[in-house]
Amino acid sequence: MATYIVNAISKEVHISTNTTAHCYISSIKDNHRIDTDMDYAKVYPSRFNGCPYCYKEAAVKA
Numbered sequence: 037m038a039t040y041i042v043n044a045i046s047k048e049v050h051i052s053t054n055t056t057a058h059c060y061i062s063s064i065k066d067n068h069r070i071d072t073d074m075d076y077a078k079v080y081p082s083r084f085n086g087c088p089y090c091y092k093e094a095a096v097k098a
């Protein structure tokens with residue numbers, strides 16, 4: 037399993053082992069979903085954000 041699940045549309049990065057019901061991973065369409073070991077929130081901080089539920093450290097600060 038990849039470390040991260042990225043939604044290419046919402047630009048949210050989820051941590052695979054940390055996902056919650058609020059992440060709605062199952063509703064991400066296959067062609068919008070990127071399973072990867074690369075942390076998009078760190079590599080592309082201006083384009084991707086951590087999910088506020090499973091990856092708070094990289095989520096947008098309210």
Ligand SMILES: [Zn+2]
Nearest residue numbers: 050059087090
């Ligand atoms: Zn999440």
